[in-house]
Amino acid sequence: MANPLADKYADRIQKHMSKYPDKRSAVMPLLYIAQEEYGWLSPDAIVQVAEICEMDPTQVKSIAGFYTMYRESPKGKYWLQVCTDLPCALKGADQFHHDLLAHLGIEEGGTTDDGMFTVEHVMCLAACDRAPMLQCNFGYVENLDMDKMKELLDKWRKEAEAYANAD
Amino acid sequence: MTHIILREKDVPNIRELDVYLANEGFDGLKKAVSMKPSEVIDEMKRSNLRGRGGAGFPTGIKWSFIPQSEPVKYVVVNADESETGTFKDRQIMENNPYQMIEGALICAYAIQATAVYIYLRGEFWDIAHDLDERIEAARAQNLVGDDILGSGYSCEVYTHLGAGAYICGEESALLNSLEGLLGQPRVRPPFPAQKGGGLYKEPTVVNNVETLANAPYILRVGGEKFAELGTQQSTGTKVICVSGHVNKPGNYELEMGKHTFRDLIFEMAGGIPDGKGIKAILPSGGSGPIVPATDEVLDTKLTYEDCQSIDTILGSASVMILDETVDITWAASKMTKFFKHESCGKCTPCREGTFWLDKVIDRILRGEGKRSDVELINNVAANMQGTTLCALGDFAANPILATIRHFPEDFYAHVDGDDEKAPVKAAGD
Ligand SMILES: Cc1cc2nc3c(=O)[nH]c(=O)nc-3n(C[C@H](O)[C@H](O)[C@H](O)COP(=O)(O)O)c2cc1C
Numbered sequence: 125m126a127n128p129l130a131d132k133y134a135d136r137i138q139k140h141m142s143k144y145p146d147k148r149s150a151v152m153p154l155l156y157i158a159q160e161e162y163g164w165l166s167p168d169a170i171v172q173v174a175e176i177c178e179m180d181p182t183q184v185k186s187i188a189g190f191y192t193m194y195r196e197s198p199k200g201k202y203w204l205q206v207c208t209d210l211p212c213a214l215k216g217a218d219q220f221h222h223d224l225l226a227h228l229g230i231e232e233g234g235t236t237d238d239g240m241f242t243v244e245h246v247m248c249l250a251a252c253d254r255a256p257m258l259q260c261n262f263g264y265v266e267n268l269d270m271d272k273m274k275e276l277l278d279k280w281r282k283e284a285e286a287y288a289n290a291d
Numbered sequence: 292m293t294h295i296i297l298r299e300k301d302v303p304n305i306r307e308l309d310v311y312l313a314n315e316g317f318d319g320l321k322k323a324v325s326m327k328p329s330e331v332i333d334e335m336k337r338s339n340l341r342g343r344g345g346a347g348f349p350t351g352i353k354w355s356f357i358p359q360s361e362p363v364k365y366v367v368v369n370a371d372e373s374e375t376g377t378f379k380d381r382q383i384m385e386n387n388p389y390q391m392i393e394g395a396l397i398c399a400y401a402i403q404a405t406a407v408y409i410y411l412r413g414e415f416w417d418i419a420h421d422l423d424e425r426i427e428a429a430r431a432q433n434l435v436g437d438d439i440l441g442s443g444y445s446c447e448v449y450t451h452l453g454a455g456a457y458i459c460g461e462e463s464a465l466l467n468s469l470e471g472l473l474g475q476p477r478v479r480p481p482f483p484a485q486k487g488g489g490l491y492k493e494p495t496v497v498n499n500v501e502t503l504a505n506a507p508y509i510l511r512v513g514g515e516k517f518a519e520l521g522t523q524q525s526t527g528t529k530v531i532c533v534s535g536h537v538n539k540p541g542n543y544e545l546e547m548g549k550h551t552f553r554d555l556i557f558e559m560a561g562g563i564p565d566g567k568g569i570k571a572i573l574p575s576g577g578s579g580p581i582v583p584a585t586d587e588v589l590d591t592k593l594t595y596e597d598c599q600s601i602d603t604i605l606g607s608a609s610v611m612i613l614d615e616t617v618d619i620t621w622a623a624s625k626m627t628k629f630f631k632h633e634s635c636g637k638c639t640p641c642r643e644g645t646f647w648l649d650k651v652i653d654r655i656l657r658g659e660g661k662r663s664d665v666e667l668i669n670n671v672a673a674n675m676q677g678t679t680l681c682a683l684g685d686f687a688a689n690p691i692l693a694t695i696r697h698f699p700e701d702f703y704a705h706v707d708g709d710d711e712k713a714p715v716k717a718a719g720d
Pocket residue numbers: 341342343344345346347348369370371372373374457458459460461462463497498499500502503681682683686
């Protein structure tokens with residue numbers, strides 16, 4: 125069976141494999157690569173990762189489901205994970221989360237109609253001294269308020285449009 | 292005080308290898324490789340350093356548990372940092388990364404490990420990639436890899452990213468996660484230090500980032516000199532993460548035993564915003580017991596033993612400050628939601644207990660609880676204590692019991708006092 129991930133990312137996969145004495149240990153880094161390629165961990169992506177790591181697809185799927193950073197369903201281009209854990213909440217993170225959802229017109233966990241933004245609340249991200257904060261895909265944005273947030277949303281929207289037009 | 296861990300506060304750009312090397316960087320490792328491995332462990336024992344990941348286990352003793360006769364051994368750096376209110380390891384890795392790498396290599400040499408794995412929480416994506424580059428920079432200077440510093444000792448250093456699961460900070464769950472298994476705790480014994488219990492079943496030391504970042508200094512100045520800092524039971528300094536209702540949240544590295552909660556909150560962290568009063572302190576994230584901010588508590592020194600004397604723990608020293616406006620029932624609900632979300636589900640008392648705690652506290656918060664619900668919470672929490680496979684079950688139960696013990700009025704304020712009238716369903720709903 126063809127395995128596009130194994131072909132396209134041969135170098136990166138090899139680099140991860142070389143760190144560990146067995147193939148199974150590379151499953152987490154490989155799930156990140158699959159997610160990068162497909163945007164989420166589709167059943168096909170899971171099968172490919174399982175094949176490379178010589179694991180059972182059901183095991184790979186249960187690993188993907190165990191962690192919050194793997195996407196088991198498609199998400200918006202910008203996946204905004206707002207920390208609403210206690211220290212951030214003491215600094216107004218619940219209100220911020222609520223206002224962000226209202227501004228985008230979505231519910232918790234939802235995605236905007238244009239597929240641009242998904243908003244979810246998460247537990248402590250080790251940035252409690254810079255609340256409110258969120259994780260956007262793989263980067264942190266800290267010391268937020270709704271004014272700053274609106275500017276960022278505009279900026280991201282423009283970036284995504286420019287990127288789409290350049291294709 | 293000059294800093295031992297947060298050295299970027301004294302030496303700008305210590306994160307760069309040339310600056311680190313120009314400021315005693317890797318002198319500790321140089322010293323270590325000139326000694327016998329067992330002498331390095333003795334030096335660590337003399338320092339009386341205790342683990343900074345939460346449990347406070349003596350580091351030198353942990354290293355000495357590794358059976359030297361085994362050919363393959365590992366060091367795993369616990370950089371999962373997911374306890375609510377904890378953000379010190381992140382600062383260390385961002386601003387003084389080589390010190391952690393050096394410390395890990397000192398540990399590796401002491402136990403003659405073949406490799407070091409740094410397990411970072413997935414959200415530390417950028418830090419992991421930055422560390423990868425720094426490991427290569429260190430390799431170019433013969434500090435990592437083959438024949439380190441011409442000593443004949445070789446050791447690789449790798450990073451591994453988690454993907455968002457608090458339980459993977461628990462050392463045996465971390466090892467499973469690293470091995471590509473489900474990130475759930477293992478039944479012990481065997482313990483990680485033993486054959487059969489560690490990474491790939493080989494003897495393994497798991498240490499926190501801050502713990503290991505102390506090792507270069509200990510090797511440089513000697514364990515005895517290090518132990519002059521702090522108290523007999525709490526030697527050295529501790530990086531304290533201060534968050535919540537303070538004017539200057541952040542990390543403060545303090546010599547243990549020299550400062551009180553009052554100094555920390557009102558001098559270093561700039562006091563409570565808007566002139567409000569302080570109600571309570573959570574000294575060890577969401578998993579340690581809450582204490583009311585009485586004079587006795589505020590005048591307690593920041594050490595393991597002093598925190599114990601006021602019925603709480605110093606733990607990872609993630610100090611959250613709650614001002615007078617905070618409803619402790621709400622805070623308890625936040626903590627419970629955390630543990631309900633993070634319970635790995637492997638054992639029933641933890642999985643079900645966190646589920647019920649959350650349900651009952653929510654019902655109380657909605658004004659639909661009754662007085663006996665407060666008792667119910669106590670019972671559910673008490674049944675979780677000591678009955679679970681890993682400490683998360685206790686982490687979930689202890690803080691809740693303490694919130695009710697210290698702030699019963701915050702809970703009873705939500706129930707109208709009459710069991711008959713309150714519109715509640717039975718406990719099994
Ligand atoms: C649920 C749970 C979560 C934990 N999370 C962490 C963590 O994020 N970082 C950490 O260093 N230790 C964590 N620990 C403690 C580790 O199991 C282990 O004791 C520690 O890494 C040992 O290092 P030390 O001796 O240097 O403190 C956690 C423990 C439990 C039970």
